[in-house]
Amino acid sequence: MTLDAVLTQIDTDLDASVERLKDLLRIPSISTDPAFKDDCQTAADWLVSDLASFGVEAEKRQTPGHPMVIGHVGTGAPHLMFYGHYDVQPVDPLSLWNRDPFDPAIEETPKGKVIRGRGACDDKGQLMTFMEAFRAWKAVHGSFPCAITFIFEGEEESGSPSLIPFLKEYKDELSQPDMAMICDTGLFNRDTPAITTMLRGLLGEEITIKAADKDLHSGMFGGPAINPIRVLTRIIASLHDETGRITVPGFYDGVPELSNSLKAQWENLGFDAKGFLGDVDLSVPAGEMGRSVLEMIWSRPTCEVNGISGGYTGDGFKTVLPAEATAKISFRLVGTQDPFAIRENFRKVVRDMLPEDCTVEFSDHGASQASVMSTEDPSFEAARLALSDEWPRPAAFIGCGGSIPIAGYFQEYLGLPSMLIGFGNDDDQLHSPNEKYDLRSFHKGIRSWARVLDAIVK
Amino acid sequence: MTLDAVLTQIDTDLDASVERLKDLLRIPSISTDPAFKDDCQTAADWLVSDLASFGVEAEKRQTPGHPMVIGHVGTGAPHLMFYGHYDVQPVDPLSLWNRDPFDPAIEETPKGKVIRGRGACDDKGQLMTFMEAFRAWKAVHGSFPCAITFIFEGEEESGSPSLIPFLKEYKDELSQPDMAMICDTGLFNRDTPAITTMLRGLLGEEITIKAADKDLHSGMFGGPAINPIRVLTRIIASLHDETGRITVPGFYDGVPELSNSLKAQWENLGFDAKGFLGDVDLSVPAGEMGRSVLEMIWSRPTCEVNGISGGYTGDGFKTVLPAEATAKISFRLVGTQDPFAIRENFRKVVRDMLPEDCTVEFSDHGASQASVMSTEDPSFEAARLALSDEWPRPAAFIGCGGSIPIAGYFQEYLGLPSMLIGFGNDDDQLHSPNEKYDLRSFHKGIRSWARVLDAIVK
Numbered sequence: 001m002t003l004d005a006v007l008t009q010i011d012t013d014l015d016a017s018v019e020r021l022k023d024l025l026r027i028p029s030i031s032t033d034p035a036f037k038d039d040c041q042t043a044a045d046w047l048v049s050d051l052a053s054f055g056v057e058a059e060k061r062q063t064p065g066h067p068m069v070i071g072h073v074g075t076g077a078p079h080l081m082f083y084g085h086y087d088v089q090p091v092d093p094l095s096l097w098n099r100d101p102f103d104p105a106i107e108e109t110p111k112g113k114v115i116r117g118r119g120a121c122d123d124k125g126q127l128m129t130f131m132e133a134f135r136a137w138k139a140v141h142g143s144f145p146c147a148i149t150f151i152f153e154g155e156e157e158s159g160s161p162s163l164i165p166f167l168k169e170y171k172d173e174l175s176q177p178d179m180a181m182i183c184d185t186g187l188f189n190r191d192t193p194a195i196t197t198m199l200r201g202l203l204g205e206e207i208t209i210k211a212a213d214k215d216l217h218s219g220m221f222g223g224p225a226i227n228p229i230r231v232l233t234r235i236i237a238s239l240h241d242e243t244g245r246i247t248v249p250g251f252y253d254g255v256p257e258l259s260n261s262l263k264a265q266w267e268n269l270g271f272d273a274k275g276f277l278g279d280v281d282l283s284v285p286a287g288e289m290g291r292s293v294l295e296m297i298w299s300r301p302t303c304e305v306n307g308i309s310g311g312y313t314g315d316g317f318k319t320v321l322p323a324e325a326t327a328k329i330s331f332r333l334v335g336t337q338d339p340f341a342i343r344e345n346f347r348k349v350v351r352d353m354l355p356e357d358c359t360v361e362f363s364d365h366g367a368s369q370a371s372v373m374s375t376e377d378p379s380f381e382a383a384r385l386a387l388s389d390e391w392p393r394p395a396a397f398i399g400c401g402g403s404i405p406i407a408g409y410f411q412e413y414l415g416l417p418s419m420l421i422g423f424g425n426d427d428d429q430l431h432s433p434n435e436k437y438d439l440r441s442f443h444k445g446i447r448s449w450a451r452v453l454d455a456i457v458k
Numbered sequence: 459m460t461l462d463a464v465l466t467q468i469d470t471d472l473d474a475s476v477e478r479l480k481d482l483l484r485i486p487s488i489s490t491d492p493a494f495k496d497d498c499q500t501a502a503d504w505l506v507s508d509l510a511s512f513g514v515e516a517e518k519r520q521t522p523g524h525p526m527v528i529g530h531v532g533t534g535a536p537h538l539m540f541y542g543h544y545d546v547q548p549v550d551p552l553s554l555w556n557r558d559p560f561d562p563a564i565e566e567t568p569k570g571k572v573i574r575g576r577g578a579c580d581d582k583g584q585l586m587t588f589m590e591a592f593r594a595w596k597a598v599h600g601s602f603p604c605a606i607t608f609i610f611e612g613e614e615e616s617g618s619p620s621l622i623p624f625l626k627e628y629k630d631e632l633s634q635p636d637m638a639m640i641c642d643t644g645l646f647n648r649d650t651p652a653i654t655t656m657l658r659g660l661l662g663e664e665i666t667i668k669a670a671d672k673d674l675h676s677g678m679f680g681g682p683a684i685n686p687i688r689v690l691t692r693i694i695a696s697l698h699d700e701t702g703r704i705t706v707p708g709f710y711d712g713v714p715e716l717s718n719s720l721k722a723q724w725e726n727l728g729f730d731a732k733g734f735l736g737d738v739d740l741s742v743p744a745g746e747m748g749r750s751v752l753e754m755i756w757s758r759p760t761c762e763v764n765g766i767s768g769g770y771t772g773d774g775f776k777t778v779l780p781a782e783a784t785a786k787i788s789f790r791l792v793g794t795q796d797p798f799a800i801r802e803n804f805r806k807v808v809r810d811m812l813p814e815d816c817t818v819e820f821s822d823h824g825a826s827q828a829s830v831m832s833t834e835d836p837s838f839e840a841a842r843l844a845l846s847d848e849w850p851r852p853a854a855f856i857g858c859g860g861s862i863p864i865a866g867y868f869q870e871y872l873g874l875p876s877m878l879i880g881f882g883n884d885d886d887q888l889h890s891p892n893e894k895y896d897l898r899s900f901h902k903g904i905r906s907w908a909r910v911l912d913a914i915v916k
Contacts, residue, residue: 200677202677204775204777212738212740213738217860218764218788218790219660219790219858220755220859221738221859222755222760222762222790222859223746223751223758223790224731224735224745224754225735225738225744226742226744227762229785230763232766233691233692233763233766234691234695236687236691236695237688237695237696238695240688277682277683280671280672280674281671282683282684282815283814283815284684284813285681285682286681286682286683286685286813287681293682296682297679297681302680304676304680304685304688304779305685305687305768306770306775306777306778306780307769307771307776307780308687308691308767308768308771308783309766309767310765310767311763311764311765312786313765313766316823317786317788317823318765319660319662319762319764319788321762321764322765325766326771327687328769328770328776330680330775330777355744356741357741357744365774400677401677401678401679401681402677402777
């Protein structure tokens with residue numbers, strides 16, 4: 001019954017927990033703006049001191065940018081590393097806020113109470129969920145459930161320039177844990193918690209097709225002179241077949257089919273595909289035929305043109321035959337798809353389609369493999385059941401169409417798998433004016449961590 | 459032998475002819491720049507006075523823009539209308555000129571003497587070729603060879619906004635002539651004169667494909683959300699088949715095959731297709747298979763993408779799924795191709811290829827039919843032979859890949875066919891710094907007109 005005692009302690013202490021979160025939210029730790037450099041130091045100091053208040057010895061470690069906060073406490077398996085970031089996004093346009101973004105307060109809304117302020121969700125509110133869970137655990141038990149490492153970053157919103165050097169420098173220390181717990185994701189919906197176990201990778205390519213050595217007049221040269229826009233559009237049009245599959249040879253190597261259990265979990269989520277598309281004025285899933293929308297986003301790879309340009313694109317008309325045309329193309333990757341092999345195969349496809357007199361230049365815009373957490377580790381199922389106990393609907397292992405680089409970095413530089421659990425809602429206004437975190441997310445988030453800890457260490 | 463007398467008179471008077479041209483070139487009649495409004499009036503006055511100097515009664519007629527100069531003289535068939543324009547292009551960047559653009563002079567160059575200055579070729583030098591031919595004719599004969607109308611425009615370089623209203627207003631007067639003679643084209647090459655009898659028409663279309671109601675994140679929506687760039691590239695890629703033919707239904711209706719005599723003339727021109735493409739760093743004709751480069755440019759229709767844009771096109775990379783994508787597409791038309799029918803068929807092709815959730819917006823950027831002069835009128839062959847007598851190599855009826863709108867306007871608003879003869883060279887630097895006109899073009903151009911007049915009125 002000690003879990004119940006911890007949960008009760010959490011409920012009792014909630015008002016104080018909110019006050020602590022408000023304290024942290026008052027620090028304008030905008031990492032991208034040098035004017036707030038000292039505030040980032042202040043936020044790191046606040047975390048060191050808050051960790052100390054429930055018995056964690058922690059320290060601020062300087063980097064060329066904003067400092068990291070590292071703390072260790074407890075003993076016993078598994079050794080868990082908790083990650084969060086204390087920096088926040090800029091607040092402009094300030095005029096669109098309904099209050100001072102750094103004067104947080106509880107507000108009543110039609111959907112319930114929220115904590116309003118910059119960073120309320122991303123990521124101060126979320127990181128305080130596990131801080132408060134540990135505080136309650138310590139209050140009830142007098143100790144921690146297992147070996148815990150805390151790592152707080154101050155540059156997540158500005159591209160994490162110091163992170164990889166830091167992980168390399170402290171590799172011996174930071175690769176000790178068995179798993180990283182990352183609290184920077186969302187609920188599946190208001191009632192359904194989620195553990196994100198599949199993050200798509202990303203391969204970015206820019207191709208520039210060149211033909212004549214200058215722009216030509218289409219009256220003078222139209223006909224005999226090759227038009228690089230035409231060449232580019234033919235290449236792009238060839239990248240998908242009629243069923244929406246990508247035609248680059250070997251592209252589907254390493255793309256796994258969903259397990260039946262995952263398929264069942266996803267079907268059980270009651271995802272409103274129609275509403276999801278309807279929100280952006282679409283009605284028909286446009287990806288691979290025979291796949292559900294959730295599959296398309298979470299577990300299927302894509303090839304998208306993110307930008308295209310060539311010739312005259314201003315107002316009016318100019319009968320130019322351009323000397324070159326460019327497209328930015330990205331591939332979302334899943335499973336064990338190899339971004340480097342795909343890059344080579346894609347470039348070969350482009351080269352093979354080049355007509356005489358055309359050349360191509362490629363620019364590399366990054367290549368990262370998908371992150372797929374092995375849910376065979378029993379901690380995952382234990383955590384899933386623990387979350388299911390706290391929330392109205394059962395938790396699911398879900399995917400994420402975008403990428404959360406930190407999980408990839410922990411894997412690559414520390415050899416650590418990650419478990420991504422978070423309590424954000426779609427309407428939290430991350431990076432936008434009037435950011436908020438539901439009080440319910442905060443409260444049940446704290447309780448969720450207590451349950452997850454209890455389940456994992458059992 | 460009176461033609462010989464006229465030619466001798468032209469040779470004798472050449473220095474004075476050059477001085478008159480230099481007088482006209484000194485007037486900075488830049489039509490597009492309001493700062494030179496008075497200079498355009500001055501240039502028109504100069505023409506009225508120069509026409510008067512060899513017995514043509516002419517007058518300046520005001521328009522909402524720059525004035526037209528109209529003069530009539532002579533009697534007898536055929537009634538010929540000579541067109542030229544006295545306005546010139548701006549001169550910037552001035553720093554690239556080797557002299558004051560409005561202080562013309564004869565310069566020695568490796569290819570012979572040239573008259574250097576803005577408008578030296580386009581179109582003051584060219585229009586003075588027929589002025590000087592008439593002056594010499596009048597001096598020798600005391601009269602003119604037939605009924606002549608002169609029409610000089612001052613807005614050709616700024617889109618001719620007043621021209622069509624003017625042609626409509628003076629239709630009764632200006633539709634009296636049998637044919638318009640337009641001196642604003644070039645030699646085929648330095649030794650080969652040409653009569654341009656085929657001008658391609660132009661249809662301009664802009665299409666914008668729209669999908670979601672806002673730009674989307676490709677991580678969040680990549681897969682199920684349709685990408686308008688992909689839709690656009692598929693449409694564009696479908697517009698040509700593997701042989702380079704355009705696939706729009708009915709597109710080739712009204713595209714004539716070349717007559718054998720024209721084919722023979724063109725083959726005889728010794729056109730250096732390799733050099734033409736090599737000049738812009740190309741080597742292989744990219745148009746319809748089985749057509750020569752000259753055919754492609756002069757007598758075959760095209761479909762070209764002149765511009766394309768969509769999504770993120772700045773530096774770096776953004777994983778956006780754009781809400782829309784746009785292309786500017788033009789068709790060069792020949793023979794009796796109907797631009798309006800082609801526009802309808804093209805739009806239908808686009809609409810038929812639109813997937814669910816996509817809409818398209820079309821913008822109309824003009825539609826003009828090809829101009830094809832009927833060379834069955836014996837004047838054409840007479841003029842061709844006359845030009846052949848003056849120049850080292852026989853003259854040819856040629857096409858022009860671009861459009862010369864004035865010929866279309868005379869046809870449409872006055873019912874007048876046009877004969878396009880000019881003496882420009884490819885290296886005349888029209889619209890660019892250091893514009894010039896070969897003294898040889900000027901001299902032999904004047905002599906050419908005397909021969910053509912003599913041949914036509916015979």
